[in-house]
Structures are given as C-alpha cells and as structure tokens.
Amino acid sequence: MTLTTTTHLNFRGVARQALEFYQSVFGGDLTIATYGDFGMPAGVPGADKVVFGKLAGVGGIRLMAYDIPGQDDADAAATAGSTRRENGVTITDRTFFQSLDSGSIEAVATYWERLAEGAAIIEPLAASAWSAGFGMLTDRFGVTWVLGVTAE
Template identity: 55%
Template sequence: MAITATTHLNFHGEARQALEFYQSVFGGNLTAVAYSDFGMPKDLPDADKVVFGQVNAENGFSIMAYDTPSQSPAAAAPTATTRENGLTLTGERFFISVSGETSDEVSALWDKLSSGAEIVEKFGPSRFAPGFGMLTDRFGVTWILQVTAPYAA
C-alpha cells in the first residue's frame, strides 16, 4: 500500500493567487474550483473564492489550498524567527520542505519562490547540505529548500 501526504494550505481570499504563484515556480497543472462552482449563489461574498485548489507537477511537487469561508476565525499570526548559535529558530507550526538532487535544480526554485519573500536563511551551502535555505513567501507560508546530495563539508 502506498501512502502520499500533500500539504493543504488555508487562505483568506488568496488561494488562487498563491496556487498560480506556486505553479509558476514548480510547474505542473493547476486546478481551482470556486464555491460558486459547487452551487453557492454567485452574489454571496465567498462565491468566487477557492473551495478546492491543487497544483500537481510531473516532478512530484503537489500542494493543495483553499480559501476558508469568511465566517471562519482569522489565522493566527506567525511567530518570530530568531538566530541562536548559528541556528535558525522559529515558532512556526509547520514548514513546507522541498528537496532536490542538485544545487542548480534547487537554486532555480529558490530564485522564483523568493520573489517578494522574507528570507529567513539565505540559500547556500550549510553544515549539512550543499544547498539549504528558508524563506517565508509573500503569502505567509514558510518553505525550506534543500539539496539532498551528500555533502562533503
């Protein structure tokens, strides 16, 4: 039996823009279905928001997203990020981790994903990988990008 886990992000009206951005970074096919496509009257405030969204790429990247209904409580603000003894510490509840086999492959993704992002740790060689970086994108999602090839420090 094979099991696959896919990150599902919750937004407040930005799901379509986020999914379009992630598709521009990782490639693949985008599906975005609005609440009105499922029968919500088009004159209601959430009708054009995404109830089901997904990007699937041939390289294995997959992410899902939707817009929470407007009556849902607001998302909690992200927690602070600090550096201690050369390590990045953050109180975020989760990161999305993307791994690739070469620095060229991963740095190309980094260059696209970092547009409009807050850089937590700049992409480059680290103590444990030939390439590693962390950022919070323009939609408030924190990403780790790393090269999985063995690293000879």
C-alpha cells in the same frame, strides 16, 4: 502499498493567487473550483473564493489550497506566525515548514529564485555543514519553505 502526502494550505482569500504563483514556480496542472461552482449563489460574498484547489506540479510537487470561509485578504504572514534565525538557531511559532529537497544545487537554486519573489529571507541559500545548499524563506503568502540539497 504506495502513499502520497500532499500539503493542504489554508488561505484568507488569496488561495487562487497563491496556487497560480506556485504553478509559476513548479509548473504542472492546476485545478480550481470556487464556492460558487459548488452551489453558493452568485453575488454572495465569497462565492468567487477557492473551495478546492490542487496543483500537480512537475517532479512530484503536490499542493492543495482553499480559502477559509468568511476570511478575506488578511496579512498572511501575520496570521501564519513568524520565523527568524538567531545565533544559528531557528526561532518560530509556526506549526509547520514546507520542505523541498533535490539532489542538485542547480534545481534547488532555480526554485529558490522563484519562491524568493516577494519573500522574507530567513536563511540565505548557501552551503551548510550538512548540505551543499540550504536556505529558508517565508513566501509572500506566508508559507515558510526550507530548501536543501540532499546528499546522494
């Protein structure tokens, strides 16, 4: 039996922008349906927001997202919590990080550069005691990514 896990991200009115950004980072096919597509009358606030969004990216990346009903354009970073490094320790109140690993520093560095657009860098991408490359950032949509090179 094969299982697949897909991260489902919840946004406050910016799911379309986030999914389009992630598609620019990871490539692949994007599917978006709005509340209006599922019957919410046109003109009702929120009818244009995402009720179902899915990115099937290149290399196995899969993300889903939607807009929380009744929430709109809140500061994503503030509502998602915060993460920082102090004295070599990660301090956070977030419930999860999104991890992205590759066997090559070149691949990790490419994704890092794309995700870092407008991001808050928590730990710069660099060699570490456990990896040829490790870095952590919170992207402009409030999602914290941990990128690393997996030893072969």
